[in-house]
Amino acid sequence: MYLLKFAHQAMQKLPDVSVVELYSDLCLLGKESQAFFNRVSSKNGLELLRMKDPNSIKIVEENGKISIKYIDVHGHSNSVTPDMVVLAPAIEGARDAQVLSEVLDISRDRAGFFIEKHTNIAPVSTLREGVFVAGCAQGPKDIQGSFAQGQAAAGRILSHLIPGEKLALEAMTAEVDENLCSGCKICISLCPYKAITYDDVERHVTINEILCKACGVCSAACPSGAVKAKHFTDTAISAEIKGLVEHCQGKDGSF
Incomplete structure (x- = not known):
């Protein structure tokens, strides 16, 4: 988007300038950006050239002039010979x-x-x-x-800072059958919300219902079947599947 701003400023200060923009994709944020793009791209002097791969660009010198070689969206090799090159690298996350x-x-x-x-x-x-x-x-x-x-x-x-606010818990949080839990701790490493801890005394995992968001990852990964999602037990799901099959199945046994 800021590349369009460069082109807009250049054409305002230098009415006779010709601007060529090489891009792989355009990121237009909101209607304001779309309107700005429509206004700038409709002006004479701006040429938008879409390339297939940004890594294919090569800036070389030919006969004392700068030449930009690239591959367009059709896979053909092309080149542009500008008087000035302005780089517009993509934004990345902060290094730290x-x-x-x-x-x-x-x-x-x-x-x-x-x-x-x-x-x-x-x-x-x-x-x-x-x-x-x-x-x-x-x-x-x-x-x-x-x-x-x-x-x-x-x-x-x-x-979240309202005094006396009551936290609404998820209705489908996971629960642990202490008799089945082997203490393998697989669920602890997989939980994205850090809602599962291991009880060294009782030798089984426990789930913090306040932190649990009912994603179901722990239930699916538990090798012993000790962790279950409330309202989504194996028995209930099996019964639903059985009922669906019986409903869809014809009298001759076909579907």
């Missing part, structure tokens, strides 16, 4: 974000940004209760997007 990620125990994506709990229904929350993310810590954002996410994160934090 790894340290913060380990301290707060929250995940990052391949680009180094912190991962939100859910893109649509929990865009500023993380898998760690009480830890929120906003702005460019989550990914590339414009000023409006960062401001809106900052307000949303602040609102979520303030909603």
Whole structure:
């Protein structure tokens, strides 16, 4: 997006300039950015060239001039001979974000940004209760997007600081059958919410229902079947499958 701003400023100050933009993909954030793109791209003097792979770009010197070689989306080799080259590298997560990620125990994506709990229904929350993310810590954002996410994160934090507030527990949290638990601790390493701990005295795991978010990972991974998700027991699910099969099955045994 900021590459379009460079082109816009160049064409404003130098009306006769010709700008060529090489891109692999355009990231337009919101209607404001879309409107800006439509306005700038419609001007004479701007040429947008889409390339297949950014790593294919090579800047070489030919006959005393700069030449940019690239592969377009059709797989053909092309070149551009500009008077000036302006680099516009992609935004990546902060280098020291790894340290913060380990301290707060929250995940990052391949680009180094912190991962939100859910893109649509929990865009500023993380898998760690009480830890929120906003702005460019989550990914590339414009000023409006960062401001809106900052307000949303602040609102979520303030909603947890109400005196006397009662916490609503998940109805489908996991539970442990102490007689079946072998103490293998597999569920502890897999729980993304750190809701499971091991009781050295009783020699079985326990689940903190406040931290548990009913994701079901521990129940699926438990080799002894000691961990079960409330309202989703093996017996109940097996009965549902059996009822569905009987309902769909024809009199001759076919489906």
